[in-house]
Amino acid sequence: MKIKKTSHEIKDKILDELKNGPKSVAEIGENINSNWLTVEKFLNELKDDGLVIEVISSPKMKVYRRVDDLAFYGLPFSQDIRDKTFSLLCTIAKKWKEKNQEGPIPSKTILQKIAVEFIESSQRIEVPILRFHYGKTTALRYDEEFEMECKPFNLNSEQNTLLLNLIDKYKKMSARKAEQEQYKKEDMIFYRVKEKGIIQNLLIKDSKTLELGLLKLSALYPLELVDIFPIFDNFIYCSINALNLSSKEDKTGYLQKIKELFSLVWDMVTTAYFFSDAEKYITQDKKELFFEIKKNILNSKILNLSPILEDFKSEVESINTENIPINITERAKEAIHSILED
Amino acid sequence: MDIFLDTCIIIANFDEKDKFYLLAKRFISKNKSFIISIYQEKKELPYFFFRKDKILSEAIKFSAYSSYSIDTKDLRPKDELNLKKIIAQIKAGSLMQSELLIWKREIYLLRQKINYFIRNNISRRVTPLEKIDSNLVNLLNSLINNKADCYILASAIQESKQIKLIIITTDKGDWNRERIVEIIKQTSYKEVPEIKYLQDMFRE
Numbered sequence: 001m002k003i004k005k006t007s008h009e010i011k012d013k014i015l016d017e018l019k020n021g022p023k024s025v026a027e028i029g030e031n032i033n034s035n036w037l038t039v040e041k042f043l044n045e046l047k048d049d050g051l052v053i054e055v056i057s058s059p060k061m062k063v064y065r066r067v068d069d070l071a072f073y074g075l076p077f078s079q080d081i082r083d084k085t086f087s088l089l090c091t092i093a094k095k096w097k098e099k100n101q102e103g104p105i106p107s108k109t110i111l112q113k114i115a116v117e118f119i120e121s122s123q124r125i126e127v128p129i130l131r132f133h134y135g136k137t138t139a140l141r142y143d144e145e146f147e148m149e150c151k152p153f154n155l156n157s158e159q160n161t162l163l164l165n166l167i168d169k170y171k172k173m174s175a176r177k178a179e180q181e182q183y184k185k186e187d188m189i190f191y192r193v194k195e196k197g198i199i200q201n202l203l204i205k206d207s208k209t210l211e212l213g214l215l216k217l218s219a220l221y222p223l224e225l226v227d228i229f230p231i232f233d234n235f236i237y238c239s240i241n242a243l244n245l246s247s248k249e250d251k252t253g254y255l256q257k258i259k260e261l262f263s264l265v266w267d268m269v270t271t272a273y274f275f276s277d278a279e280k281y282i283t284q285d286k287k288e289l290f291f292e293i294k295k296n297i298l299n300s301k302i303l304n305l306s307p308i309l310e311d312f313k314s315e316v317e318s319i320n321t322e323n324i325p326i327n328i329t330e331r332a333k334e335a336i337h338s339i340l341e342d
Numbered sequence: 343m344d345i346f347l348d349t350c351i352i353i354a355n356f357d358e359k360d361k362f363y364l365l366a367k368r369f370i371s372k373n374k375s376f377i378i379s380i381y382q383e384k385k386e387l388p389y390f391f392f393r394k395d396k397i398l399s400e401a402i403k404f405s406a407y408s409s410y411s412i413d414t415k416d417l418r419p420k421d422e423l424n425l426k427k428i429i430a431q432i433k434a435g436s437l438m439q440s441e442l443l444i445w446k447r448e449i450y451l452l453r454q455k456i457n458y459f460i461r462n463n464i465s466r467r468v469t470p471l472e473k474i475d476s477n478l479v480n481l482l483n484s485l486i487n488n489k490a491d492c493y494i495l496a497s498a499i500q501e502s503k504q505i506k507l508i509i510i511t512t513d514k515g516d517w518n519r520e521r522i523v524e525i526i527k528q529t530s531y532k533e534v535p536e537i538k539y540l541q542d543m544f545r546e
Binding site: 186189211212215216218219220221223233236237240241244245316317318319320321326328332333334335336337338339340341342 | 444
């Protein structure tokens with residue numbers, strides 16, 4: 001006799017299915033042996049209870065994830081990656097508490113920075129590192145609530161010593177200092193320029209050094225993020241012209257506009273960076289889901305940014321530069337002429 | 343009669359070191375209103391600035407990273423040559439990153455000037471991209487190596503079926519009316535607009 005599952009049991013099964021990452025309604029239904037309509041009904045109830053979020057809602061697919069899914073953007077990383085990453089973060093948090101006589105766990109930023117430096121300094125630690133808004137991070141965020149479910153990360157004595165040394169090093173740092181520490185590495189120059197060239201100059205309203213920072217950032221733009229380059233490039237183009245062509249009075253207004261736009265642009269670029277780095281860690285069977293999530297998230301950022309940027313561009317391109325003298329050396333004029341020749 | 347501008351005239355108008363700079367300035371201030379193809383505005387010029395900016399970005403990256411390997415994808419042979427010259431100067435220590443950043447800035451400012459010029463001096467943009475006759479483009483390509491020029495010329499030839507126009511260019515090599523007329527004889531485009539060369543226009 002077939003025993004009918006209670007709604008409570010079905011919901012538990014659904015939540016269990018989603019423990020390892022987002023899944024489509026169809027996939028959940030197949031795994032728990034329930035039809036599509038039943039699964040969707042209970043997913044909607046779980047959504048109303050605040051336990052799941054709809055990640056993708058399109059005619060092609062409906063995908064859900066748990067609200068407490070630790071993967072950034074609820075990306076479909078493999079169980080192995082999830083387990084290893086969380087295990088490492090837990091181990092760091094635990095050792096930190098032990099070293100600091102059961103004090104609070106480190107801030108999220110510090111925890112991630114220690115994890116990244118540990119992974120980079122050790123050999124054969126197969127835990128992904130991804131570039132994100134404030135530098136490199138692991139694929140998961142840490143949540144103390146799940147500490148009990150965590151298995152300790154396997155460390156040999158050398159790795160253990162390294163980890164304890166890193167904890168000592170970062171103990172003395174604020175989150176901001178920890179970020180800047182990471183930016184010192186050669187492969188983090190893009191972040192370093194953003195910090196020193198852009199953020200600091202926006203704060204002190206130094207338009208000349210800000211301009212150099214923007215130009216440098218533009219030169220260092222990562223080639224792999226080709227799809228969103230036109231948006232980024234338009235931002236730089238508008239900002240450089242606004243800083244050079246506006247009157248002293250207008251400059252303050254433009255600095256504010258550049259500051260607001262920059263945070264949106266940086267958010268978009270670093271999100272694209274994150275997805276670009278994450279792609280190689282997604283298994284083939286989850287690639288379609290991964291690309292849908294990526295498309296959804298990036299498109300919403302682009303849709304938000306594009307009209308503001310178009311307005312800015314329109315404003316900048318309405319400035320008549322006829323009476324603004326060209327203030328560059330003869331050598332520069334010759335060099336530019338050479339570059340322009342086709 | 344409408345004046346159809348080749349892109350080289352627009353750029354010469356803003357490049358002080360271009361040999362046709364003064365002529366271009368004189369011509370443009372005398373005439374004020376022009377037409378260009380949509381292809382020039384939407385494809386050629388954006389791609390032009392992308393390439394020119396890339397030369398400097400690659401050079402700046404080279405000056406920033408000790409082991410950077412330059413990427414020449416999307417660059418034309420002359421761009422690559424320019425980039426190599428710049429890299430040689432960086433290696434020799436005669437060119438610093440600060441100078442490169444100034445040049446990069448100037449390219450952005452030039453782009454604004456050209457976009458402003460197009461907004462204010464171009465009365466019409468002709469021939470939607472999807473309407474450019476690809477057969478005509480390919481035919482022109484058998485004569486003219488530069489594909490972008492083929493798209494621009496095709497746009498002008500197609501537009502000249504509707505209105506009388508005169509093309510202004512400095513390119514005597516590729517934009518040779520007689521040879522173009524000869525090659526399109528077999529098509530439905532009976533007329534090729536008059537082509538005038540800027541460098542010959544102020545001789546009298």
